[in-house]
Each structure stands twice: as structure tokens, then as C-alpha cells.
Amino acid sequence: METRSIWSLRLTTFMIALIPVAVAVNYVGKAIAAALKLPLWLDSIGTVLAAMLGGPVVGALSGAINNIFYGLTADPVSFWYAITSIFIGLAAGYFAYTGWVQSTGRAIALGLVVALVSAVVSTPINVILWQGTTGNAWGDALFTALRIHEVPVWLASFLDEFVVDLPDKVITVFVAYLVFRGLPQRLVAQAGARRVQGGR
């Protein structure tokens, strides 16, 4: 198989078929988090996994289509946050393809990076749309406390988002990594991803 640039826009049919699965996994991850009463969203496991398998372009497309679909079928506010999902897919895909899913330690580091990217991209959206709050009770309590102490709105809003994103995205990426590691080699190769052999 010829080697492709990771930014290649020529998607195979399997990559296209991967996108709806990523969106469905996002939905189901959220449902399972709720069923297990976990204080997390876990609504981007599919996007991260698609990015690990198909690279940044497939990750970004999965993220965008996820929020468009979610906006059309469940929560209209979700459209505004498509940008965050796109960047989560881009970041996860880029770093996965440059070798960040080869060990548990690196997967956790990738989780930190994704959490940071997610918070950095969401902060301007939260500030522009809602003057900084996120709708998460814990994060917003922190935001309010910081604002009373005259911390600038951008920093307070970033921390509001980051305290929630940090555990959420680290666990999201870690779960996606564990699944990715357990996938059959044939499937990984078909998606065009590289995976170090014998990682188990």
C-alpha cells in the first residue's frame, strides 16, 4: 500500500463508513456514562477512536458531523460547539499518527493534550456566547468564585472548562486507546493507521 500524507483528503470507503460509527459510539459512550452514573460526559470516544484509526481528517469530519447530527436530533446548542469537536478530532488524529498511541503513558499524555485543546477552543465560544459559563455546576461554581476575586473572564472561563475537560478527556482518550490496542490488525491496517506490534 502506498504511504499517504496524514492530511490527505482522499478518504477510502471504509473511512467514510467509520464516521457514522464514530458518531454512534459518541452517543453510546454518553449513554453508558449516564447508565453507570459517572460524573463525566464521555461523548467523544468515537471521535477520538476514529481519529486514531483514520487520522486527523477523519477525526475532524467525525467531530463536525457528530455535532451537526446532535444539533439536528437532540440539542440545537450543539452546533456552536462543532468547532471544539473538530479540533478534538484534529489533535487526537495528528498526535496518534505521530506515535502517541504506542504506550499507556503516552496515551495519558495525549489525553492531557486533547483536554487542553478542547478547553482552549471552547473558552472563546463560552465567553462569546455565555460570558464564560459552561453549564457544568462544578466548573461554574469555580468560575463564579474566581470572578468574585476579579480573575479575568478568559482565565476563569478557561479553568471552568478545563477542570471538567481534564478528567473527561483523559478517560475518553484512555478508553479509546485501550479499544484501539485491542482491535484486529486487519482492521487497523484497512483504516490506514500505524500501530506498534506486540504492544500487549
Next chain:
Amino acid sequence: MRAPSLYVPGRSFVHRADPLTKAAWAFSTALAGFIVPDWRATAALLVLNLTLLGLAGALRRTARLILASAVLVATFFVAQGLSHPSNAEPLFRVFGLTFYREGLLVAWVLALRLWNTIAAIGVLVFTVRPQDLVTALLMRGLSPRAGYALVSIIQVLPTLSASVATILDAQRSRGVETEGGLRVRLRALLPMLAPLIMSALAAAQDRAVALEVRGFSRPGPRTILRPVRDMAGAAFWRAVGLGVLVAAVLWRALGG
């Protein structure tokens, strides 16, 4: 489980308007609600959108979505009421915390914008089947591959959701603890998700083969099985929608 959907069947004139006209209206008025410098204009847009939703018979759905946003709205009032920098005039005290008039007003504006977003986009999503919206976009040049990715979610999701309960039961019967402390529940995550994802990916492989033998990646134009036609005067109504947005921007730039 059926695919999630917000579509409310009906034959009102809002339903009969074509998807792209409604999309233009929905996104223009949602954005305009944020841009106009006076909250009464946002309120007027909200009332206008609610009227359209009332004509479409979708008010109950809208009310449910607006209620679902209650937590977000509550955080506006608490966060801004306590800590907005313009706060000067104390209004009341609860649990030793002082709420200020200015911050609560800011929160009110934010709440109106949120509700207007829900109502505006509701005009689109409550009255258009997602399939029809994608068809309309395909006719305007959306790539058939992107169109497929969007529409096939409607088929993939119910299958996957249906297996959630099955796998939950199966793993419990094998001794996976799904209740207890946070660590226990976190550890249950992987045995739940891994089999689901594996089978979904295997199905995606099969689907890719099935698509390929049907000429999915063949170049060239595609025909549409059930075309979506533009409503009469579509161009005019789209211009009205965009006009609202342009007016909001001009008002903000010149007057606000």
C-alpha cells in the same frame, strides 16, 4: 430503540417550506439574537420563532428543550448575578451571597439568547426530516460521501443503542460490577464499550464492502431518488432571513 429525532410530523406551512430556506432562517435569526444590542430585539425574535413553532404545532417539543436548558440558565443567573464586573446595586441575599441587579440583567439577556437559539433552530429541526435536509444539501453540491456519512448515522445508531442493554446484562452476568464506588463503575466502562465498538467497527467494514460493490466511490454525478423542491418564493424568504442578520450586524455596528 428508534433513531433520535426532533421531527414533529405535520402539514403546516412551516413544514411545507423547503429545508434550505428554513436553515437560512434558523441560523440567521439564532445568530441575530446574539448580535442585536438590545435585549428586546432578541425577545422579539424569540416571540417570532415561537409563533412559527406554534403554527407548526411544535410548541410542546420546544418547551421540553427549553426546560432541559434549565441548568445552563440557572448557572447564568448564579454566576453573573454574583460576579459580573458591572455589579453595583445589591438586590437580595441568599446564604450570605449577594445577588446584584446588573449581573442578573446580563443573565436575563443570555437566557433570552439561549432560548432564541433553541426556538430558531427548532423551526428547522422540528419541521424537517434530517434525510430531507441532507437531500436538499446534496442537490446544492454537498459531496455524496459526506451526505452518506450524515444519513447513515440514522441507521447505525439504533442498532448500536439496542445492543447497549444486551451487553450491560451479559457483562453483569459474567460478574462485571456496574454499581458501587466511582472506581468500580469506571472499571466497568471498558467491558461495556469494547464489545460494542468492536462489533460496530466490524459492521462498518462489511458496510464499506457493500457500498464499494454498489459503486460508492465511482466518480461522476449522482441522481436523487426523492428530490426536495424549493418552496414558492424561496429566494425571497431566504433574503428575508439573511436580511434579519444583516440588519442586526448594522444595528450593532452603527448604533450599539
